[in-house]
Amino acid sequence: MIDKFMIIPQYIFHEMLAHCRAGYPNEACGILAGKCNEVSRIYKMTNTEKSSVNYFMDSKEQFQVMKDIRANNIKMLAIFHSHPSSAAYPSAKDISLAFYEDSVYIIVSLMDKEPVTKAFSIKGGDIKEVEVVVK
Amino acid sequence: MAVKIRIPTPLQRMTQGKEEVEGKAGTVIDLINDLDAKYPGIAERISEGGKVRRFVNIYVNEEDIRFLQAEQTPVKDGDEVSIIPAIAGGSII
Numbered sequence A: 001m002i003d004k005f006m007i008i009p010q011y012i013f014h015e016m017l018a019h020c021r022a023g024y025p026n027e028a029c030g031i032l033a034g035k036c037n038e039v040s041r042i043y044k045m046t047n048t049e050k051s052s053v054n055y056f057m058d059s060k061e062q063f064q065v066m067k068d069i070r071a072n073n074i075k076m077l078a079i080f081h082s083h084p085s086s087a088a089y090p091s092a093k094d095i096s097l098a099f100y101e102d103s104v105y106i107i108v109s110l111m112d113k114e115p116v117t118k119a120f121s122i123k124g125g126d127i128k129e130v131e132v133v134v135k
Numbered sequence B: 001m002a003v004k005i006r007i008p009t010p011l012q013r014m015t016q017g018k019e020e021v022e023g024k025a026g027t028v029i030d031l032i033n034d035l036d037a038k039y040p041g042i043a044e045r046i047s048e049g050g051k052v053r054r055f056v057n058i059y060v061n062e063e064d065i066r067f068l069q070a071e072q073t074p075v076k077d078g079d080e081v082s083i084i085p086a087i088a089g090g091s092i093i
């Protein structure tokens, strides 16, 4: 479980931003997996809501990713999604649907020229920022 | 042989950390209710009034039960049932 910081390799971090930008003006989403607090794999997922203010990860894709994560003996470390026109902070909906308390929730805000990425642990409505180290 | 049930990480606290538990053949909703007898409170996290919650996906082997017979989908020994909370949210309210 990650509570202070997580490490994301630069190429994965850039792929995550590219996936969020490609989904614009709709929300985009995905999963980062790895070991301990270090990400080693990105899964770019489909937002079946096709909406600029909501996301729902394609459940069949999610099912396949869960299997792949198990087969590779890694863990789902983070769930990311974009906020096309609001700040990088969990919305009330994000908080109420944050079922995966062991995963970090990453939000990529695209409201400004440069994307802003922030990560949070969300447990029982309690939100704590987690540092993202890109290297 | 029994039915293999995959418990998602958010519910593993209720199954003493077990990722996999066993269930009896029957229907999906029977399986959930039997699970609750062993792990009290778990059924309520998965279903409500006999229906699987909107933000929970259940797969029998490779198929989403919404495309089978939903809660009444039969499960037999050797089947693998995966309980997967959805990943969703939004950016306003």
Ligand SMILES: [Zn+2]
Binding pocket: A081, A082, A083, A089, A090, A091, A094, A107, B089, B090, B091, B092
């Ligand atoms: Zn959000």
